[in-house]
Amino acid sequence: AQSVTQLDSQVPVFEEAPVELRCNYSSSVSVYLFWYVQYPNQGLQLLLKYLSGSTLVKGINGFEAEFNKSQTSFHLRKPSVHISDTAEYFCAVRSGTSGTYKYIFGTGTRLKVLA
């Protein structure tokens, strides 16, 4: 069965510092990868996605992620964080074909940006 592992449950970082949130997945077939952000009392909002092509993917709010097939990783990065980036971040994988696809989410990483 496929799975998504987010290695850090919480990441505290000072404002304007860089951050990396780690994500590893297990899959023996081609997958599509996503990062979502969740603010308190809200649903999940798409940050970025990897479908194919360039392994470096840029998303909204200055975030980017790099797909590494050999390491089955899809880590999220931002060079300089803001207080407003404080939120829960979820990595997700979609696999399967039309009619059988399923999205699997990691357990989330809580990013806390400190002033």
Added chain:
Amino acid sequence: DAGVTQSPTHLIKTRGQQVTLRCSPKSGHDTVSWYQQALGQGPQFIFQYYEEEERQRGNFPDRFSGHQFPNYSSELNVNALLLGDSALYLCASSPDSPMGSPLHFGNGTRLTVT
């Protein structure tokens, strides 16, 4: 263009009762998925509806059932509520595409079972 809308936003029920949650997908989307998100956890897949039929199901008991209507809107029903059913229930929609179309989420329904 309205995104995914869910109702109600909050709900309080007693153990043993039944509940129905509702979802309208984003315009142009025909596939609706439901997720349960317990406090401090990631979303757990409940089931997915397409063409008014349950197409896939996660590891949830039969107490959890659903429906999709011809206009693609959907309902999630939970019978015989347990305390452990307290969670944020998220509806997500997407087009039925072989490409990796991302899920679009609503803001969820917060269910509290007392």
